[in-house]
Amino acid sequence: MTSLPADTTHRAETGAKAPASAPRYAPGYGRLMRSPFYRATLGLLAENRAARLAVFIGVPLLWIAIAHVGPIVQLVRISLLQTYPITDGSSPSYTFANYWAFLSEPLYSLPLMRSVVFAFCVTLVTLIVVYPVAYYVAKIVRPQNRTRALLLLLIPFWAGEVIRTFSVIMLLANRGALNVLLREIGLIDRPIPMLYNYFSLSFGVIYLVCLYMLLPLYSALEKIPNHLLDAAADLGAGPFTRLRRIILPLSKDGIVSGCSLVFLTTIGVFATPILLGGPSTGLFPETIAAFFHGASDKWPVGAAMAVVMLAASLGLAALFMRLVGGKRSARFL
C-alpha cells in the first residue's frame, strides 16, 4: 500500500487545489479556513452530491419546519389542551371542547363571518384601486423609468405596519390633516368623524395590503406584449374592448395571486383594526386576541379559534383560486 502524493491528499480534504497565492483573510476567518473540520466539511460538500443536496434542501426545509410549520403545530396542540400554560407537576389533558365553543356560540362565529365579508370587500376595492396604478407603471411609464416608479410606490412600505397605521390616524383624526385642511378652506365648521368606523378601517387596511396586489398585477401586466394591444386597436377595438378581451384575460394570473394574497392578509390583520376600528367593527382576530389578553387568559380556546380562522381562510382562498384561476392556480393549496 502506497501513500498518496501530498497534492492529492490536500485535494481529498478540501475538494480543490490550494491557490498559488493564498488570499489574506482576517485572523479568525483564516484560522477557521485552515481548520481540519472546515476543510473536511468543504471537501465533503464539494465531492459528495448527496451531501450537497442534503444541505441545499435540508436548510430551507429546516427553516420552514421551525419558522412556519412549528408554530402552527404548537397552535394546534394548544387548541386541543384543556388548560395552558401547563403548571409544574401537572400533565396535559386533551379535549375538543375548545372547538365546540366556536361551533356552539354565534358570539364567536359572527365575527368570523364579518371578517370574511370585510376581507372580500377590501380585496375587491384594492383590486379596483390598484389595477390602474399597476397598468400605468407597467404600460404607460417608459421602460427605463419603471424601476424608479416602482421604488417610489414602495417607499411607504419601508415603514412598519403600526407606523403607517398611526400616519392614517394623523390624517383622519378630528384634528388631523384632512379635517384641518377642510376647516381652513371653509368647507366645514365641525370636524367630520372619519376615524374609528368602517371607512377608516378599510382605508388603513387597503393602504397596508395594496403592495400585495400591486406587485403580482405589475408582473402580469408587464408581460403582455404591446403588439397585441396595438393590433387590437388597429382592428377597431376600443379601450374597453381591449381591457375586456385582452388585458384582463392575460393578467388573470396576477389578479388571482394578488387577490389571494390580499384576502389572506386582510382576514388575519390585527393591529390596524385595533387602532382604526370602531365599537361596531370588531373582526375575528380581535375576538381571538381577547382569549389571550382577557382576564381569564383562555389560550386553548383562542388557539382553537385561530386554527378555525386559518382553515377557513385557506379554504376560501383555495376555492377562489379554483373558481377564477382554474385547477393550476389552486394546485399548491
Added chain:
Amino acid sequence: MGDIKTTRRSAIKLLGASAAGFLAAPAILRSRSAFAQSNVLNITTYDKFIPADFLEKFQADTGITVNIRLTDDQGKQYNLLTAEGANPSTDIVTVVGHRFSQFIGSNLLAPLDTARIASWNSLIPAYQQADWLTTDGKTWGLPILAGFECLARNTDYVEDTGSWDVMFADANKSATSYIVSDFLSITMRYLGDDGDYVTYVDKPDVAQAATNKARDFLIQHKDKVRKYYDAGSEIQQMFINEDVYVAQGWSGPISKLIMDGHPIAISVPKEGTYGFVYTLNVVNNAPNADNAYKFIEAVAASPEVGAAMTRQSGFTSTFAGVEAILDEKERAASTLPADQVERITFFSSVNRDMKNEMVDRATAEIKAA
C-alpha cells in the same frame, strides 16, 4: 462596480456560513435574562414605571445590569411565569394587588422579606399595613404606584356633572370611550350592583343577572361610544386629537395629560369607582433574587424615585414625602379632593375567577352587539 462571479466553491462557502449563522442564532439572539447571572437583574414592568435616570444611577452604583421587559397586561406576566415554571427568566414582576391571589395560588411569587428592605418604612403607613398586601402572614410585594378608574373629560366641551351619567348622555353621542371590561364593573356599580363580585361568592345567578343588566345597559348606549380602547396611550391620543371628549380611564395616563397641559379634568363621580395598586414582586426561584432586593431597596430609599415614577406614569406614588417634591401642577394632576378619594374602593382578589369568567363573556357580547 465589477460583476459578482459566483462559483460552486463560493456558493458552498456562503451556504456554509449561512448554516453556521443559523445554528448559532439561538446563542446570539437568546435573551441573556433566560439564564442566571451574578450581575444581572431582569425586571418585567409597565412602560414608564421605572425612571431612566434612576435606572442609570442604580446600574452605575451597583454594577448590576438591569434588563427591562415591558408588559401591558397582568395576564401576560402570569402566563409567562406559569410557562417558565421553576426556571423563570425574570426576577421582578409588577403585579396589581387584586391579582395577588392568582399569582400566589400558582406559586409564582416569593414572599417579600421586608427585613431585607431597610427603607420599608418609607411607604405611606396605609400601604405598609394594607390587608391585601399580606396573605398567610406573609408580605408579597412592595407597593409603588396607586391608581383608580377615573372619569376624564375635555373641559372645553364637557361640563362637570359629578356623575357617570355624562358617559350615557345624548349630548355625547360618538364622543365617549372606555375599556369595556373595566367600565362594565363601573356600570354595575353605577346601576347599584357589586362591580367587583365580592358579595357574589357562591351566588352565580345573582352575579350573572347583575352582569347581564350592565351588559344590556352598555349595549343600549353603544351609540355614545366612539371607540373601545385597551391601552392608556390610546386614550391619550384620542383626547389630544379631540376624537373623544369624555372617557373612563386609568388615572395615570389621564393625569399625565393634565401634567402636559391639555384641557382635561379628572374626577371620581358620586357613584364611586375602583382603585388598584401596582407592586414590585420577587419571583419564586428568581435567578437573581439578591439583586432584586437591592433594586427594591433602591426604589424605596428615596422619595425622588417615587416622584419621578409619578411624573412619568401619572399614577400616585405610595411613598411618603413624594408630594412635597412634586410641583403644583404635578400635585394637582395626581391628587384628588378628600371626598372623591373616599369614593374609591380598591379591587379585591376575592371571587376573581367568577368575575373574570363573566366579565370576559359580557365584554365579547358588548363588542359583538
